[in-house]
Amino acid sequence: xxxxVQSGAEVKKPGASxxxxxxxxxxxxxxxxxxxxxxxxxxxxxxxxxINPTGGSTTYLQKFQGRVTMTRDASTSTLFLDLTSLxxxxxxxxxxxxxxxxxxxxxxxxxxxxxxxxx
Amino acid sequence: xxxxxxxxxxxxxxPGERATLSCRASQxxxxxxLTWYQQKPGQAPxxxxxxxxxxxxxxxxxxSGSGSGTDFTLTISRLEPEDFxxxxxxxxxxxxxxxxxxxxxxxx
Numbered sequence: 001x002x003x004x005v006q007s008g009a010e011v012k013k014p015g016a017s018x019x020x021x022x023x024x025x026x027x028x029x030x031x032x033x034x035x036x037x038x039x040x041x042x043x044x045x046x047x048x049x050x051i052n053p054t055g056g057s058t059t060y061l062q063k064f065q066g067r068v069t070m071t072r073d074a075s076t077s078t079l080f081l082d083l084t085s086l087x088x089x090x091x092x093x094x095x096x097x098x099x100x101x102x103x104x105x106x107x108x109x110x111x112x113x114x115x116x117x118x119x
Numbered sequence: 120x121x122x123x124x125x126x127x128x129x130x131x132x133x134p135g136e137r138a139t140l141s142c143r144a145s146q147x148x149x150x151x152x153l154t155w156y157q158q159k160p161g162q163a164p165x166x167x168x169x170x171x172x173x174x175x176x177x178x179x180x181x182x183s184g185s186g187s188g189t190d191f192t193l194t195i196s197r198l199e200p201e202d203f204x205x206x207x208x209x210x211x212x213x214x215x216x217x218x219x220x221x222x223x224x225x226x227x
Contacts, residue, residue, distance in 0.1 A: 104169065
């Protein structure tokens with residue numbers, strides 16, 4: 001059974017950094033891309049980027065370039081999202097999600113991690 | 120970047136009625152790699168339709184997807200109470216993998 005279990009809620013001050021983790025289980029970790037998606041309160045979904053767990057290659061949405069880093073630890077089947085220079089507009093629920101091999105879709109999602117940025 | 124525009128923003132309907140949701144792309148979506156998700160409050164999104172017209176596992180057959188190129192439609196033939204939610208489209212034809220702004224299906 002596939003599971004993506006994310007780390008708990010975080011409260012950060014503006015200018016700080018946050019690291020969210022996503023532990024995968026129930027499937028071959030290196031066989032599926034993982035994406036990160038965020039959702040600000042009351043707003044829609046925003047795609048942030050994706051990582052290939054095999055080699056660690058990444059693709060980021062341009063607006064996050066320079067502030068975001070997606071990494072993985074294959075030994076523990078865990079993905080990480082690092083976001084720096086936080087602003088109040090980064091307050092959101094952050095999701096990790098697995099990309100289905102065929103058909104192009106995000107078939108399994110983590111439960112979400114609320115990151116609150118407030119002074 | 121492909122921009123996905125969903126309409127209407129809100130659909131007010133009653134159980135048993137038909138819902139028709141639109142997702143229009145600013146350029147053609149390669150291989151019609153268009154997914155529809157359903158999201159309920161406090162929950163992660165769930166795949167309803169992928170590849171424009173394939174139902175995901177466990178999704179009832181009252182849900183159907185159609186379209187190609189730049190115009191896609193999600194149809195719910197007869198709304199059940201559990202179908203009232205927000206629906207998003209996402210394209211996997213190119214990077215970035217953009218989402219539409221969502222359509223809320225609410226009780227009339």
